[in-house]
Amino acid sequence: MTPDEYVERLNEISNKKYKILQEMLVTTKEQTTFINEDNMDKLEKLVAKKQEKIDTINKLDEEFNVYFQRFKQVLGIKNLAELKNPNIKGVK
Numbered sequence: 001m002t003p004d005e006y007v008e009r010l011n012e013i014s015n016k017k018y019k020i021l022q023e024m025l026v027t028t029k030e031q032t033t034f035i036n037e038d039n040m041d042k043l044e045k046l047v048a049k050k051q052e053k054i055d056t057i058n059k060l061d062e063e064f065n066v067y068f069q070r071f072k073q074v075l076g077i078k079n080l081a082e083l084k085n086p087n088i089k090g091v092k
Contacts, residue, residue, distance in 0.1 A: 006071035007090040013064045017057055024053050 001009075027050050034043040077083055 001070070001074070003071065003074055004089045006067055006074065007088055009067050010064060010071065011090055013060050013067070017060045017064075020053050020057055020060075024050060027053070 027046055031043060031046050031050075034040075034046065072078065072080075075083065
């Protein structure tokens with residue numbers, strides 16, 4: 001893969017994670033409602049739903065890390081601070 005392709009993939013993973021985090025925020029607000037209503041059945045379902053999202057995020061984080069390590073390896077750097085004047089599409 002080229003550096004541009006790695007950045008594109010990293011951005012895709014980040015966008016997926018952001019979307020799931022937004023969904024989790026909604027779920028958290030719903031949990032508050034069910035706690036206030038003392039509706040434990042619905043609360044338990046939301047907790048399970050939220051755990052699934054957390055598991056998905058963990059997988060995305062692992063995938064991100066793999067692509068990020070490969071990206072740095074292709075560029076021959078150890079960290080992004082070493083990347084001077086990047087001319088790679090999508091880096092910003």
